[in-house]
Amino acid sequence: MAFRNLSCLSLIALSAIVSSSWAVRLGRRPGVRTLESLDISHEVQHKATGATLPPLDTIYTFDQLIDHENPSLGTFKQRFWFSYQYYEPAGGPIVLFNPGEEDASRLFGCLTNQYMTGYIAEAFHGAVIVLEHRFFGESNPYPDLSVKSFRVHTIQQAIDDHEYFAKNVKLPMPGGDQLGPEKAPWVLVGGSYSGALTSYTMASKPGLFYAGYASSAVVQAIADYWAYYEPIREFLPANCSADIQAVIAFVDQVLTSGNADEIQDLKDRFGLGDVTHDDDFAHARTCPLILFRTGPVVEVYGAWQNASVTTPGGGASDICDALEVDRASGKLAGPEGWGLDHALAAWGAYYNETLPPFTTDFAVPDIRLCFDTYDTQNPAYTSVTVNNWVRSWDWLLCTQFGWWQVGAPASQPSIISRLVDRQWYERQCVYMFPEAFSSPPVVFLDALRVNQQYGGWNTTTERLIFVNGLRDPWREATVAADGATSPGWDMQPHLLGDGYHISDLFLSEGVASPAINATQRQALEYLAAWLSDWQPSA
Known part of the structure; x- marks a missing residue:
């Protein structure tokens, strides 16, 4: 969506552009929008008296x-x-x-x-x-x-x-x-x-x-907040939702039942052949739903939840266009979608050609949000510097709220991998706060209370x-x-x-x-x- 020049209005509901690296991993926060500053070049005046007041900032x-x-x-x-x-x-x-x-x-x-x-x-x-x-x-x-x-x-x-x-x-x-x-x-x-x-x-x-x-x-x-993706699944265009579900089901089948060669081939298809851990690779499938493209840069800010009613599609139009518009003919898929083979190829092409290259280079933290969560020495886990909203927010998630956006139960359709589970999030709580938590499961989560x-x-x-x-x-x-x-x-x-x-x-x-x-x-x-x-x- 286009940013709106509304200062606070542009900040509270969109997840902030993250240069620090782990907001998506431990759980997208519910609020916060990116900001374009309010014009404060004019004086603030009292509406009734006209008296000059201190600047808003x-x-x-x-x-x-x-x-x-x-x-x-x-x-x-x-x-x-x-x-x-x-x-x-x-x-x-x-x-x-x-x-x-x-x-x-x-x-x-x-x-x-x-x-x-x-x-x-x-x-x-x-x-x-x-x-x-x-x-x-x-x-x-x-x-x-x-x-x-x-x-x-x-x-x-x-x-x-x-x-x-x-x-x-x-x-x-x-x-x-x-x-x-x-x-x-x-x-x-x-x-x-x-x-x-x-x-x-x-x-x-x-x-x-x-x-x-x-x-x-x-x-x-809520600890296992799989319902985060339900409104997205329901309100995505029907063809896009169907094809995403088909790809996710295939990814999970290969990761859980395939042999080493089949798993490597799947990772290579998405340009992620060097991602070691299968659950990190699985989480990368959520990236089109949480990334927003601005020119050559992909910025993290919760594309769907932060959409405006003036931009139907909830910020997921990039991935839906990639999956549902045939590149050769320009034709649009019907309500059932193209099916697995087309969607899998299109999604792989989207990752390899449309998004910036995926890399484990620390200089590209936004892309790295989608994988490589096992490095316990990453500054995202170890830095205790003030004014780091990610760390402060994750403490509340790990201790009181949960809200971990996991894959849906087996009885429900899912648009993200079921390998993204509670343990995937709990492990990161342990890595970020080892002085408080020794190992999963995270029995310290106090959501019920x-x-x-x-x-x-x-x-x-x-x-x-x-x-x-x-x-x-x-x-x-x-x-x-x-x-x-x-x-x-x-x-x-x-x-x-x-x-x-x-x-x-x-x-x-x-x-x-x-x-x-x-x-x-x-x-x-x-x-x-x-x-x-x-x-x-x-």
Whole structure:
């Protein structure tokens, strides 16, 4: 898809272009889009008074507790960005947005009305805060990302950050020391992981935030998350989906039942003859679904989940064109596809001729994401330097969430190899965090407790809006999942549009899609009704 010049809007739902190397291996994070910076060449002015305000990219810091269970350890500087350009003192809400697993320094676009955070603030005359998540960007309690430091890198610590911040921050605006949750309605907004964090915070801290808006909130921790690929399989063009399934089934058959010569021939067909481990080779079959081509460079950012409703095909058009358009005649396959022989040859040609050469050269980290996960000395495993979102995110995956995008069970069709299994991911957790985990299986994964403690699919939190997209590969981890039991109700509406991952957070997506626009309007109607009832408690 073409990048959209929406600053925060372009950053939150697309996986960031990764120069560090293991995001795809341990699990694509649910959120984060690539960014083209918002134009801040003009002054920011207060909408009502015309007064000149600080630039949107002004960085503020808050003295956050290192450990909420042991305040004696002191504080660290947690960064935040703030704007009150829409604020009016007669009861306007304070909208708090924690972007989750990202350096937040480029997210000042979230302060504007191009994004739902700023749009909510404008609609109800409120102010907006972007609060950087601990252990991401420069908001680090400790000077490294070691296992020892990660002792305080948990869901609960992040939740407690919300509470301590809301109750103690002095906002940089007139009267900003008199706007705590007891004196102004606070609205917590999140998308993807931070959408789940919104749900978790409101469930475990009742009354702290008056209302919440959770977009594509991945509330259910799931170890073997094979359902990630189900919306992709369902919404791919039928011919493309059929041919991908045929190739994957053949690949798995050869890798599990073929002899050494047959396996080598298969690898050679894709230009990956030097890939030693069969599971790494199998994982490389997912690359067309997670790679996006921009000129001669292939960039990793979750092509399907990050698509726009204005670009049908979900970012997988490259591989589908390669498989379904006959190179000799230019003819397009029918709904059943061409079949295995044609698809296998076409996919091999796509890898060998369209994509840059696959190599184990460390100078090509983006391509190397798809294989060679066994090198325990790779800096992606060993570096503990701060502002490495991959390491900080993988700690949460390995300890609390899982969300490992494995092949489907044998009873289900699959568009990725079943050799990409839980053990493939667990091994990498051990390699990245050997001080914490000695060997697979990863018995330290705490997904069940996460769901029990924070509600998962079945949360009953009031004044919390969930918005989801039919085409979102994270759908089955949200309240819109087939396995979820709660349909929602007036105090916890579950809204569903036709978009991808957190499409509803983009005002531009609502312009393009009547269904997304309807969910955005419904959400504002709920907020309007709830905010009209708010009363200060002190």
